[in-house]
Amino acid sequence: MTTQRYVFPATFSTDDAGRILVVFPDLPGAATDGANVAEAHAEAADCLEEAIAGYIAEGRDIPVPSRRKAGQRLVPVPVQTAAKAALHMALRDAGMSRAALARALGCDVKEVRRILDPRHPTKLPRLAEALTLLGKRLVLEVRDAA
Secondary structure, X not given: OOOOOOEEEEEEEEOOOOOEEEEOOOOOOOEEEXXXXXXXXXXXXXXXXXXHHHHHHOOXXXXXXXXXXXXXXXXXXXXXXXXXHHHHHHHXXXXXXXXXXXXXXXXXXXXXXXXXXXXXXXXHHHHXXXXXXXXXXXXXXXXXXX
């Protein structure tokens, strides 16, 4: 059984002006900053979500997160975006078109486009249903906050 995790390591560093810089080594070009650590974390989560949304919109494979190295912090992809990323990758891995998924779900292809759109709110049961059709199971994990 393959498990996909949407938690990416990020390098946090301080620039000469005292701002906290955040870089995601697994996602080329994904970087942001913040005035303090709390703001940098919030900006990092937003940056990560936008990067994943870009991969989905461009129809590209989403990189597999590497292991966290010393000094890096883990930043999770927001739950709904992670579920949509998993669906995007499952669809690509299955070689299935959006139209074929729409037929399997008994809906219009426009709905499948919305289901895959990270900016469109989709109920988790609908995402779970689509993933199940592709032989996947959506599992939510809750951990203590860092």
